[in-house]
Amino acid sequence: MELKTIKKIGVLTSGGDSPGMNAAIRAAVRAGFYYNLEMYGVYRGYEGLIQNDIKKLHSGDIAHVLERGGTFLKSARSAEFRTPEGRKKAYDNLRSHGIDALIVIGGDGSLTGAHLFYKEFGIPAVGLPGTIDNDLSGTDSTIGFDTACNTAIEAIDKIRDTATSHDRLFFVEVMGRDAGFIAINAGIGSAAAAILIPEKKIAVENLVEKLKVRTKAKKASNIVIVAEGGKSGGAAEIAEKVKKHLPYYDIKVTILGHLQRGGAPSSYDRLLASKLGVAAVEGLLQGKYDVMAGLINHKVVYTPIKRAIVDDKEVDEDDFRVAKILST
């Protein structure tokens, strides 16, 4: 592959925001300055690329952002970038600023955009896994996943106080579109009675049986974690079905929702984002294009974007086994 001269790099965040995105931007920009590059912020993701919302970044722009949740570059889901015309506009804007390469921080949709852009216009791009869902291959953890799990656990701990005080059964729905990583992690970490994830279908009868056994065993409280988009339905739907079998139970549903996406990034997410931000710039300078930088066993690994976005990262069977043992 031909090594391109890279002097100006654009950075954008796209899709759902995740805690640690700011830390990743800051690391990429600082690394760019270290290697004497000009760094540009593209605001509102691909939407900003199409609308030419692009500004040169200075070190003051990235002061005190590492510890902040969200993304100061803002984020969006762009329908126009999915069209060839939209991508052509984006390319023209990029070139009008003389930007030679892109760093895209986001989930699978955002990285798909970077891949297409490279294929169509040859713009070198490195993706960083920025999503709370942890559903990208080529990295042990995505930026924001650890913080989202911590946030979920903190909220569930509080819900448990009421569950115990009132002998209530709670169904708590966590995020993770089509992926059960937050559910399994937060479920084990909060001693859930059961964890329902999209990857595994569980019959309501089995769940009811399990809850009956736990009631007989006089468990202090019962909290069932349900991943959104689960095969068995969302928390409200499952709670309704269970209620038919256990009418004597006082059942409540809590949907944690977007609170899981906000807040200051955890120590792990700050480290992950910082390492990957530097890796993105170094990767581009070494001619690693159309790849996602991830961390596997604490080491930076570059995975072709096409490979990283394949929907085959699975919840660890052993996590599932442990959750089962601990909730019996």
Ligand code: F6P
């Ligand atoms: O991909 C991150 C995520 O928070 C998913 O867990 C969730 O399904 C989705 O984004 C929600 O998206 P939006 O904020 O656009 O409703």
